[in-house]
Amino acid sequence: MVSLFGRFRGGYMKILVCISQVPDTSTKIVLKDDNTAINNQGTTYIVNPYDEWYALVCALELKESGTASDIHLITVGKADVEPVIRKALALGGDEAIRIDADSNDPFQTATYIAEYAKSVSYDLILCGKESIDYNNGAVGAMLAGLLDIDYIGFATDIQINGSSVIVKREIEGGEETDACSLPVVIACQKGVAEARIPNMRGIMAARTRPLKAVTPVAVDPVTEILAYELPPAKAGIKLIEADNMDELVALLHTEAKVL
């Protein structure tokens, strides 16, 4: 394995931001007739909010403050994800890499990204807490494992000074401050950065930023989705009068059995 360690020099930090494309949050999920796939006709796609709002903007801030030199965006997907990558580039980033493959399997996705990351030696890899389509939240931690570097998840604040990293992260019922050294993979959530809106200059510039397609390494998926299912409709609501809260409590006790 290529060692990522020790290559870091102040101001020359290279950041890789993992970007995934997901259906717009207002999308209503519709299945194909045999339930083996999602019907994505008419679906509009966006950059996964956690990737865009927090991971990418955090990287941009690090570049603007002179801490980072290069920001690369990476995604796994066929050519049809390119418009969404351009949307991300409109916020910033020096170049984008698209691993030319379809993958729904975290191990496959993480392996693709790890193999590419080894060839460039990034100092910092940022991703979102999870993608809002498959909700695995697995690629970041898996990637760190495949690269044999540290991983911090659920980050709410990131400070970098030289090669030392201070991260605040969510824990059960509170917050923890962790210290480690570059290189590291950090999964970001709210707090890490303030979401931005792309401006016209960014959108124009994004058109000409390099976006290269890379042939994936050979790796088989280790999971497969056999079928989908929609949540059952609620059986119907019971309305309770506003001044009869004793009845609501009684129902929660005897019927719902939650009290």
Place this chain on the structure above:
Amino acid sequence: MSVIVLVEHTEGSIKKKSLEAVQYATSIAQKTGTTVSAIVLGTLPNDEMENLGQYGAHKVLNVPDARLNELHPRAYTTALLTAAQQEASKIIIMLHDINGRAVAPRVAGKLKAGLVAGALSYPDLDKGFVIKKAVFSGKAFAHVNITSDVKVITLIPNTFQLNKGEGKASIEKLDVNFSDNDFGITVKEVNKIKGEIPLADAQLVVSGGRGLKGPENWGILEDLAKELGAATACSRPVADAHWRPHHEHVGQTGGTVRPDLYIAVGISGAIQHLAGVNGSKNIVVINKDPEAPFFKAANYGVVGDALEVLPKLTEAVKKFRQNHK
């Protein structure tokens, strides 16, 4: 060949959700004709570990290294890989929580194992190794088959009811060769919010939206939460306006909750909000607008002004608690 399950503990006792994970592992072990080895990393009283037998654990493999009382994903991975090798395990189970989500993907990657992150069902062994999980933040479910030899699962807390049985697990010490890199992360500071019930695993949640008008009105919502022993949550605009801390924000771009009871107060029920809460077993909606979309997703509804309804509900709960001591 035993099924391995990582057990989380805090302040000398095992977390309830880890008992759920042990019980889940036991069911799989029975179906696959093997036993459960529970992995306890860090220091814990012996009787706590033995009691895992009440949920089906055959033995406990303990690494009594106090550094492991804190989460160190690399060290945890090293320990789990050591245990998996020693036990020739093919099935590894953790929780779908902050700790499990930092460790399980790493272990899966190292073992080239298929991962189901966020299991909601036992594996269906007739069709392969098929597990149901939520996708699109709860707008749908997927049935995922793990095709690799080794399988890693993270289980959603509060999915299965606990059934305590008889039994005592034997305790064995697990020897692990840690490297310095395994402890590359140093914990500088821990800030726990005193008395707060962690939202992600809460069984009862009271959540407020913009309908509460301003942060000054959260007192009456907290009164209800306190009376119920519930965690508090909020909609995204409420967190964005800093009426409430960010970690309370639930929905498609915030936390996901699956409590037994979710009480939504002054929340309209936008699709992005519902996505994070529709795994709740029961939903009560309090909203002054009878047309609010949230009523369509609710089991119980109260049409009324939250500022008037909340204190009444709190009173009713108080009365109920007094009569059911």
